[in-house]
Every structure is written in C-alpha cells, then in structure tokens.
Amino acid sequence: MYRNQSYVEPAAQQGGRAGGAGTYYVKHDFGGSAELTTTLAHAISDATGVDVTDTGFTLNDHVDPEALDRLFKPKDDGTARVDGHLSFAIWGYQVTVYSDGQIAIVPPNQPPQAPQQGPGRGR
Incomplete structure (x- = not known):
C-alpha cells in the first residue's frame, strides 16, 4: 500500500527480518x-488503530516532530544520513525510526528488532 509517498511492506515480503x-x-x-x-503519524495510526484526526493522537506528546524531521532529512548536498536511528514508546508500542526512512512499530510485549540489511547498507 502506498500512503504519503511511502511504501508499507506486506508481511510476506519482509524476508529475513526478525x-x-x-x-x-x-x-x-x-x-x-x-x-x-x-x-x-500515519504509520502509528495504522499500527495502533487510532485515527490521526482523533484528538487523543498527538505525536508532540512523545517526540518533537520538527526535530525528528531535521534529524533524518538528507544533508544540504542531498546525500542521505547513514547509520542512525531513534527509538521511543507510544502507548506501549516501540517505535524505531531509521536514517534511511524505515520505520518499525513493535506492538507491546514483542522484542524490538533492527531492519534487514539490504545492499549498500553494510557497516
């Protein structure tokens, strides 16, 4: 599914991700x-079932949205940020945002994990 220029990867295509x-x-x-x-915000809405227009849904209560956008946006010369991530909890869900744009949302009572390493993402 495409939403806001993003791709939601079906579970069957997640490959070797733990x-x-x-x-x-x-x-x-x-x-x-x-x-x-x-x-x-839309990913959290999809994962939790809380609509983004619901008055109970406020990303600001958990993370500074402007700071998060600045932290991971490409550098001024257009090159991508590498090897960074930020994790925080929302309503018991563990949310991890990676510098390559990947977002993983782990429901309560599941261990968090790193995204699958793809081509060009070696350490």
Missing part, C-alpha cells in the same frame, strides 16, 4: 512530498 508477526514496517520516501513525521 520480529513478531504484529510488527508494522513502513519506508518513508525522502524524495516524496510528505515529511517524515507525516509518514510516521
């Missing part, structure tokens, strides 16, 4: 029109 069946993955497209935090 984690429980309930882990939700989405990849933000930094070249698209949406900000990272817009993709993040």
Whole structure:
C-alpha cells in the first residue's frame, strides 16, 4: 500500500527480518512530498488503530516532530544520513525510526528488532 509517498511492506515480503508477526514496517520516501513525521503519524495510526484526526493522537506528546524531521532529512548536498536511528514508546508500542526512512512499530510485549540489511547498507 502506498500512503504519503511511502511504501508499507506486506508481511510476506519482509524476508529475513526478525520480529513478531504484529510488527508494522513502513519506508518513508525522502524524495516524496510528505515529511517524515507525516509518514510516521500515519504509520502509528495504522499500527495502533487510532485515527490521526482523533484528538487523543498527538505525536508532540512523545517526540518533537520538527526535530525528528531535521534529524533524518538528507544533508544540504542531498546525500542521505547513514547509520542512525531513534527509538521511543507510544502507548506501549516501540517505535524505531531509521536514517534511511524505515520505520518499525513493535506492538507491546514483542522484542524490538533492527531492519534487514539490504545492499549498500553494510557497516
């Protein structure tokens, strides 16, 4: 499914990623029109079932959206940020945002895991 220029990867295509069946993955497209935090808000909404327009849904209560957008946006010369991530909890869900735009949302009572290493993502 595409949402806000991002791709939600079906569970059957997640390959060798560790984690429980309930882990939700989405990849933000930094070249698209949406900000990272817009993709993040919609991903959290999809994973938790809480609509982004619900007054109980406030990303600001958990992370500074402007700081998060600045932290992971490409550098001024257009090159991507590498090897960074930020994890925080929302309503018991463990949310991890990676510098390449990948977002993993682990439901309560599941261990968090790193995304699958793909080509060009070696350490």
